[in-house]
Amino acid sequence: MNLRAIGCNFRTAPVDVREKVAFDPVKLRASLAELNARYAAEAVILSTCNRVEIYIARPDAGSPVTSALIAEFLAEVHNLDAAKLQPHLYEHVDAEAARHLFRVTSSLDSLIVGEGQIAGQVKDAFDLSQKLASTGPFLNALFPTALRTAKRVRTETGITKGHVSVSSVAVDYVRQVFDTFEDKTVLVIGAGKMGRLTLKHLQALAPGRILVTNRSPEKAAEVALWCGGTSMPWDALDQALIAADIVLSTTGAPEPIVTRRWFDERVFSRRTGGTMVVLDIAVPRDWDPRIHDGDRVCLFNIDDLTRIREQTLAQRKRHIAPAEGIVEIEVKKFVEDWNRRKSGPVIGQLNAEVDRLRQEVVAPLMMKLNGKLTDAEKAHIEGAFRLLQNKILHGPIAALQDAHKEGQGPTLLEAMKKLFRLKE
Amino acid sequence: MADTLLPGISHACFGLSYGVALLLELAQLAWPRRMLRGFAIGFGTAGLLAQSAYILYHHPSPAAPYGALLLLAWVLAVFYLYGTIHYSRLAWAIFVLPVVIALVVLSLLFLNAGVANPPLDLPGWFAGEHFWGALHGLMILLASIGISVGFLASVMYLVQARRLRNKFSPLGGLRLLSLERLESMNRRALNAAFPLLTAGLLLGTVLHPTSQSTADWLSPKILSTVGLWVVFLVVLYLRYAVHVRGSRLAGLSILAFVLLLLALGTAHPFAVGGSS
Numbered sequence: 001m002n003l004r005a006i007g008c009n010f011r012t013a014p015v016d017v018r019e020k021v022a023f024d025p026v027k028l029r030a031s032l033a034e035l036n037a038r039y040a041a042e043a044v045i046l047s048t049c050n051r052v053e054i055y056i057a058r059p060d061a062g063s064p065v066t067s068a069l070i071a072e073f074l075a076e077v078h079n080l081d082a083a084k085l086q087p088h089l090y091e092h093v094d095a096e097a098a099r100h101l102f103r104v105t106s107s108l109d110s111l112i113v114g115e116g117q118i119a120g121q122v123k124d125a126f127d128l129s130q131k132l133a134s135t136g137p138f139l140n141a142l143f144p145t146a147l148r149t150a151k152r153v154r155t156e157t158g159i160t161k162g163h164v165s166v167s168s169v170a171v172d173y174v175r176q177v178f179d180t181f182e183d184k185t186v187l188v189i190g191a192g193k194m195g196r197l198t199l200k201h202l203q204a205l206a207p208g209r210i211l212v213t214n215r216s217p218e219k220a221a222e223v224a225l226w227c228g229g230t231s232m233p234w235d236a237l238d239q240a241l242i243a244a245d246i247v248l249s250t251t252g253a254p255e256p257i258v259t260r261r262w263f264d265e266r267v268f269s270r271r272t273g274g275t276m277v278v279l280d281i282a283v284p285r286d287w288d289p290r291i292h293d294g295d296r297v298c299l300f301n302i303d304d305l306t307r308i309r310e311q312t313l314a315q316r317k318r319h320i321a322p323a324e325g326i327v328e329i330e331v332k333k334f335v336e337d338w339n340r341r342k343s344g345p346v347i348g349q350l351n352a353e354v355d356r357l358r359q360e361v362v363a364p365l366m367m368k369l370n371g372k373l374t375d376a377e378k379a380h381i382e383g384a385f386r387l388l389q390n391k392i393l394h395g396p397i398a399a400l401q402d403a404h405k406e407g408q409g410p411t412l413l414e415a416m417k418k419l420f421r422l423k424e
Numbered sequence: 425m426a427d428t429l430l431p432g433i434s435h436a437c438f439g440l441s442y443g444v445a446l447l448l449e450l451a452q453l454a455w456p457r458r459m460l461r462g463f464a465i466g467f468g469t470a471g472l473l474a475q476s477a478y479i480l481y482h483h484p485s486p487a488a489p490y491g492a493l494l495l496l497a498w499v500l501a502v503f504y505l506y507g508t509i510h511y512s513r514l515a516w517a518i519f520v521l522p523v524v525i526a527l528v529v530l531s532l533l534f535l536n537a538g539v540a541n542p543p544l545d546l547p548g549w550f551a552g553e554h555f556w557g558a559l560h561g562l563m564i565l566l567a568s569i570g571i572s573v574g575f576l577a578s579v580m581y582l583v584q585a586r587r588l589r590n591k592f593s594p595l596g597g598l599r600l601l602s603l604e605r606l607e608s609m610n611r612r613a614l615n616a617a618f619p620l621l622t623a624g625l626l627l628g629t630v631l632h633p634t635s636q637s638t639a640d641w642l643s644p645k646i647l648s649t650v651g652l653w654v655v656f657l658v659v660l661y662l663r664y665a666v667h668v669r670g671s672r673l674a675g676l677s678i679l680a681f682v683l684l685l686l687a688l689g690t691a692h693p694f695a696v697g698g699s700s
Contacts, residue, residue, distance in 0.1 A: 162595045172594035176584065179605040272667045275603055294589020295670040304591050311593050 003138065005097035006070040006089055007046070007053030010111050013088035021074050021085070023047040031077055032134040038073070039065050042136040044129040044143065046104070048121050050111050055101060057138040067091040095335050098142060102327045105146040106153040107160070114159040114316040119150040141338065149330040156326060159319040162312035166305045167198040169312075170279045171205070173300050174246055177277050181205040187244035188212045189237070189257070191223045194281050195250030199227055202248065211240050215251070238266040247278040249286040260288040268297070281305065339409040343400055346413055349422045350393065358389050433478045435535070439528045441471030442501065442521055449508075449517040453598070464517065465508060472501045475528075486561050490534040492568070492688040497527035499569050503576075515598040519580055523572070530689065556631050563624030564649075568684055570617025571652075575681035577610035578674035585671055607669065610677055614663075618656050625653060645687055652683040 008018065023031060028045055035043035041058040052074075056065045067089045068082075075082035092100040103109045105122045126143040129135045135143070154160050163169050178184060186207045188199055191214055203210075210229030214220035217233065224231040232240050241247065241263075251257060278299040280287040285301050292299035362385050366378060373381070396416060403412040416422070448464035475498050484491030504520035584600045600606070659676045662668035 162593070169594070173588075175602060176588060176594050177603045179602040179608075274607065274669060292589075294587075294591075295585045298588050300591065307591075308593050312595070315596075 002058045002064060003094050003097045003142070004056050004065050004067075004070075005053055005092040005100045006056070006065070006067045007051060008088040008090065009051035009053070009109070012090055017085070017088050018049070018052060020078055020080055021052045022049075023052065023077075027077060028128070029132060031073075032129055032132050034077075035073070036134050039069075041065060042139040043134050044125055044139055046122060046125040048118070051104070053104070055097070055139065055142075057136070057142070064093075095331060098146075098334055099327065099331045101142065101146045102149045102331055103324075105150040106323060106327055107150070108153075108320065108323055108327065112164050112313070113320060114161075115164070116160055119147060119154075122150075123147055138338070141341075142334070145330065145334050149327060152326050152330070153323045157319040157322045159316050159323050162308075162315065164309050164312050164316075166194070166281065166302065166309060167201045169305045169308045170198055170281070170300065171201045172308075173298065173305075174202070174205070174277050174279070177275050177298055178245065181207045183208050184245040185209045185211060185243050186229075186246045186248065187240050188223060188227070188229065189247065189249040189286065190214060190251030190253075190282065191219045192250035192252065192282065195248055196223075196226070198248055198250070198279060198281060202246065203227060207246070211244065213237055213240055238270075241267045241276075242270050243273075245273065245276060247276065249278060249280045250282050251286050252282070253286060254284060256284075256286060256288050258287045258291070260290045263288070263291050271296075279305075336404050339404040340401065343404065343409060343413050346416060346422065347397055347400070350396070350416065350420055353420060353422060354389050354393055358385050361385070433474050433481070435478075435528060435532045438471040438475040438478065438501075439525060439532070441467045441474060442525050442528065445471060446517065446521040446525065449515075449521065453515060453518065461512070465505070468501070468505055468508065468517070468521070472498075472505055475501060486565055488534070489689045490531050492565070493527050493531035493534065495565060496568050496572060496688065497524050497531065499565075500524045500527065500572055500576075503573065511601070513599055515600060518598065519576055519583075523576065530685075534689070556627060560624055560627040560631060563620045563627065567617040567621035567624060568688065570613045570620065571677075571680050571684045574610045574613035574617065574677045575684075577606045577613060578677040578681075581606040581610065581674045582671060585674075603670075607673070610674065611663065614656070614659060614677065614680075618660060621653055621656060625649065648683050648687040652680060652687055655680045655683055 008021065010018070013021075023045055028047065031045060032043055035041060035045075035054070035056060039056065039058065041056045043057075044055040046053045046055070054070055054073075056070075058065065068086060070091075071082045071086040071089055074080065075085055100109070101122075105119050107114050107116070107118045110118055122143070126135070126139075126147075130140065163172055184207045186199075186202055186209070188195065188210065191212075199210075210224075210227050211232050212220045212224040212227070212229045213232045213234055213236070214223065215234050217231065220231040220234075223229070237257075241258075249258075275295065276297050278287055278291070278297065280299060280301040283302055287299055287301070289299065289301065291297050362382060365381075369378075400409065400412055400416065403409045445464045445467035448460050448467065452460040452464060475494075479494065479498060484494050486492045486495050500520060501524045504517055504524055507514075507516040507520060580600050581603060583598065584603055584606060587597065587600075588603070601609070655676065659673065659680065662676070663673055
């Protein structure tokens with residue numbers, strides 16, 4: 001194995017550096033071809049918003065591609081100063097590089113551990129490299145194993161469970177109350193940036209109707225246009241609340257816009273529908289928290305949603321150790337398998353060579369004994385020589401397999417080539 | 425072979441099978457493993473098969489508390505198995521299996537108390553020999569199933585509402601259906617049960633043996649059944665006329681189930697020859 005994983009991520013490089021070294025689709029294709037040609041190596045480039053990494057594998061005999069070379073390469077592609085770039089680059093070698101890839105794909109090296117996007121991004125990067133023929137036997141074995149490992153981690157641990165964005169947690173709560181959404185009315189109060197993000201998640205539920213209200217009718221109309229809803233005058237807030245099933249409140253008001261008394265008198269007593277879910281993600285809060293009763297009105301404010309997000313992150317942390325265990329097992333297995341696969345041709349050569357030697361000895365012997373032996377006796381002698389050949393070869397082949405498990409495979413493989421005078 | 429095997433099946437066979445299934449479901453809740461869920465379903469199915477064979481062999485009378493409770497337990501066991509397979513990610517069994525086990529244990533208590541089946545000389549219409557008598561029993565049984573489903577939906581509703589009230593993590597602990605789905609399940613169950621209960625009661629009143637004394641009409645069974653019907657009426661009035669929903673409605677559904685148990689657990693005055 002002669003594998004290098006060289007790159008930078010959110011830990012080693014600030015966002016302005018990562019932005020500069022990120023690959024757009026055109027640069028990515030050209031760079032893969034250039035890496036193949038320049039270093040006679042298999043290559044995959046992983047470029048996401050949090051990391052840019054180059055996985056490069058060369059035949060054992062070739063000199064390694066170092067981080068200095070990759071810094072020069074990146075500087076060339078992106079018109080940067082290689083000397084300034086190099087301090088941000090890390091370099092993982094051989095088994096460590098495989099471990100790094102497995103950890104990255106399993107989202108153990110992500111900004112938010114357990115996030116689900118990275119495995120897809122690794123797969124896309126590998127698929128593109130494969131399509132452009134910039135991968136070879138090694139990376140074609142390594143990347144699918146990394147993706148399988150990520151799947152194991154995902155299914156055998158709880159590291160990906162739960163949502164870690166406030167908007168997704170809000171939708172999780174909504175789903176605990178409602179089952180169907182085509183008959184539901186979503187009311188948006190205000191027009192904050194965070195509100196739009198949450199509204200996007202709510203829109204994915206395909207609610208029957210979206211109402212928008214704002215102190216500024218123009219802003220209400222603008223948001224209504226953006227989300228395909230209907231704007232309502234601010235004065236009709238109580239009417240809108242009576243009709244609403246899900247309320248997304250995100251105004252910038254300095255004090256609560258819905259007090260308990262006002263809500264009880266103007267809304268609660270006049271509602272005949274089911275439970276109302278209020279997502280109050282405004283700071284300061286728009287709704288009096290005492291309105292929440294967990295039955296007819298479920299009110300969740302930004303603190304509640306953030307708390308669940310923190311809980312999920314803490315839960316994910318508990319799954320890191322088992323996930324690392326899976327990665328370790330898979331890396332060890334991959335390295336052993338690869339070394340075994342690499343020793344296959346040598347074992348084949350060894351078998352062929354000893355077989356040739358056996359023929360050289362047995363053929364003249366049979367000529368000498370021709371006419372003196374029955375066919376059965378000839379077969380018996382030939383069988384005895386074959387058995388001797390197998391017994392002699394069993395020891396070295398078994399020792400080679402054991403050496404791979406102990407990490408001594410390459411040394412013994414070289415020794416075997418010399419001892420038996422096998423040609424490359 | 426069936427003749428040699430079936431008499432050997434007892435309450436212990438299916439009661440313990442359901443018990444093991446419940447323990448496995450609880451273990452599955454703490455350590456989610458597909459294997460545990462598979463074993464739980466296996467034990468649940470074994471329990472249901474054993475109970476089905478037991479009922480087919482012994483054909484307990486629904487007119488007696490023992491038979492009524494055992495049959496209701498059987499229907500709920502089917503409900504458990506359907507739900508646990510259909511909603512495999514939800515804590516369905518945790519709610520249904522305890523009720524099934526409780527009903528099996530209750531029926532066993534009645535069996536041990538010697539009130540397994542009505543005496544042979546009971547009026548023919550009630551024993552199911554008469555079409556209208558059998559229809560009366562069937563309607564009451566179907567209404568009982570509706571009330572039981574409503575009860576289970578209500579308990580799940582209250583637990584889910586409590587989780588929301590305390591703002592527990594949506595992904596931690598027990599996973600349940602949404603409040604909307606549970607309320608709808610409760611509503612549908614009660615909507616189906618009320619006409620059946622009403623028709624069953626009316627049929628019973630029309631067909632009652634004229635020889636019965638007034639005391640029989642004041643037996644616990646008749647009173648609790650009428651009480652159940654009244655509670656039902658109140659539930660439906662509150663639901664549709666006053667628009668009461670949520671936890672209060674769930675509470676009333678639970679009360680209806682308690683009255684149902686009382687009604688099923690008391691002897692039928694006409695079936696056993698009087699309230700005594």
